[in-house]
Amino acid sequence: MSVLLEIDDLAVDFVRDGRVATRAVRGVSLELSAGEALGIVGETGCGKTVTGLSILRMLPPTARTRGRIAFNGLELLELPERALRDLRGRRISMVFQAPGTSFNPVFPLGRQLQHVAERHLGLNRRESARLVAERLREVGLPDPERTMRLYPHELSGGMLQRAMIAMALLCRPSLLIADEPTTALDVTLAEQILRLLRSLQRELGFAVFFISHDLDLVGDFCDRVAVLYAGRVIESGPAAELLENARHPYTKALIAALPRHGRPGAALETVSGNVPAGLEEPPGCAFAPRCPIAAAECLTGPPPLTLTGDRAVACYRWDAA
Amino acid sequence: MTAVADWTSAVAVAPAAPARRRRAWRRLRRDPIALFAATILALFLLTAAFAPLIAPSADQGRGTAHVASRDLGPSAAHLFGTDHLGRDLVSRVVMGTRPALGSAVAVVLLAVLIGVPLGLAAGYVGGRIDEALSRLTDLFLSFPPLLLAMVIAALLGPSLTHAVFALAISWWPWYARLARSVAQSLRHAPFVDAARVFGVRTPTIIARHVLRNALTPILVQATVDAGTVILAVGSLSFLGLGSQPPLPDWGLMVSDGRTTVLTDWWIATFPGLAIFVVALGFNLLGDALRDVLDPRSGG
Secondary structure, three states: OOEEEEEEEEEEEEEEOOEEEEEEEEEEEEEEEOOOEEEEEOOOOOOHHHHHHHHOOOOOOOEEEEEEEEEOOEEOOOOOHHHHHHHEOOOEEEEOOOOOOOOOOOOOHHHHHHHHHHHHHOOOHHHHHHHHHHHHHHOOOOOHHHHOOOOHHHOOHHHHHHHHHHHHOOOOOOEEEEEOOOOOOOHHHHHHHHHHHHHHHHHHOOEEEEEEOOHHHHHHHOOEEEEEEOOEEEEEEEHHHHHHOOOOHHHHHHHHHOHHHOOOOOOOOOOOOOOOOOOOOOOOOOOHHHOOOOOHHHHOOOOOOEEEOOEEEOOOOOOOO | OOOHHHHHHHHHHOOOHHHHHHHHHHHHHHOHHHHHHHHHHHHHHHHHHOHHHHOOOHHHHHOOOOHHHOOOOOOOOOOOOEOOOOOEHHHHHHHHHHHHHHHHHHHHHHHHHHHHHHHHHHHHHOHHHHHHHHHHHHHHHOOOHHHHHHHHHHHHOOOHHHHHHHHHHHHHHHHHHHHHHHHHHHOOOHHHHHHHHOOOOHHHHHHHHHHHHHHHHHHHHHHHHHHHHHHHHHHHHHOOOOOOOOOOOHHHHHHHHHHHOOOOOHHHHHHHHHHHHHHHHHHHHHHHHHHHOOOOOOO
16 A cells, blocks of 8 residues: 655644743654554654644644644645645644534534635535435434525534535545544434444545543554553554554553453542653653653653554664563 | 435435525514614615705705794704704704714725735734734724824814814724634634635635624624714814714714703704714614624524
8 A cells, every 4th residue: 555644753832931831742653654654652742633623724823843744745744735725624624622613613614614615626506406405314314405505503513524524525536534523422422433433444445543531442443553651652563453452551451440450339540640741851751750660761862653564663662571 | 325325315404505594584683672772773874865855954954044933942844943043853863864863884894995904914824914913903992983083183174074083083993803703713723724625715715714603793893883982082072073054963963052951952863863862872773783693693
């Protein structure tokens, strides 16, 4: 499979009053092949959303981005504003966390999808209406002609998320960024939305950059998983293998903390301690202060991401035990 | 998909958009106060449109004196009586609807045209541009409108047109503030981010998403303001800073009848009543619109 998206040593700082206030991403390298689903997992503040937003250059003006992001050979970070706008929503699309607020409350749903079709595909109003109806049917919304006339507040969260997916896939993008697309939904709906996304992905063949804090979900949905910690990739590999046989102590702790691994009635496992915040730069491995197997060498410097086969881990001692 | 069946019922209860709009309209019509206000304004608008046909004497309404019938009290021949120059006051008041409504619309329109774009730019772009535009707004707000009108009248000579400009200059900052607050609250709204993610240009986002959300508060504010502007134009004319005789301006007529209000009470009273009723109508309608126009309320 050909490489669709290549993120190379991406670093994102946020500045306040001319000084770096937060180092959100500290050198992330990722590859995504065409049609592949890559899961990005980590705690709040690990840099997963910032990484996702930087692909479309959607970060606020206070962000300083370094490194490179290549999409189909296009340097996204250097792309002129105009070319970038033509790419957004057409070749790279995004699904958001909160479907309820992602639509403008004063326009009927259909018009908002039609705007996208008219903007990118140069369709007129009638053609765009026909296309939108077709796309809404594709995501399982009943009676699209009627649904299109409804205002966002007249639809449920699940229906809105389906509409959001329809909008994202309207122009048949080759990459879909999904930032916690099911977090705002209840469990059954989340399940349905994921099933829908997967069947659409199989049918249309787009790649997915799937951001989530839920390892189980990512394990189910994705081909490969990258675990982020404090702005760095600490482990990556094929989803099933990584979940089965985690190498990094942080990934292991995350898996142990999943409710399904606890016994009924027993206290849930947690990863003690906190993610190093903002500017804090531990002398060695960022996870060392919380790590059960940390040793002296862990404080010498950040461990490099070492490849073995199709798996990578950034830990000095993962095979020590 | 099995879940589709449950949604169909959910969709069936939710009204479609045109039905929702019809419902807002119906609610407006069912509101007795709104209906009352709308009727008043409709009557005044019709009167303004057909003033020369409605006025018993359009010429006297425009200002031609008719000395033979000076200072007559209300009677069958002159329902509102006549003024010091013998002009029929019904004709004067009827012809007066044109400058009154015209100046109100002109002031509000000018204020909206200046204030809204500046406010949207300030609120959406933020930063230094916001800072600069907001200080400019504050600067203009710091002029008392009457004082500004007096300065302009002193510099350019008093006239209704100059009064309209003076009022528009002191009125636009309110619309700038209104538009700015909406733009600022929507700048980081998820649907604005979504529009950016889908490749929409900033000017289009402002025009389509931000302005559209600001229209309702602007319309409500403009309706209420139209009443206030009529009062303000009346005040300026009353003070001699607005319309000049023989223009049939209600404020001017009140001023005209001021000295004889105890004897020839009708000269000041009927034009004054006209000002009062129109201003009331705009205010009541503005309030009713505020309640009905929110797409999220009810329906």
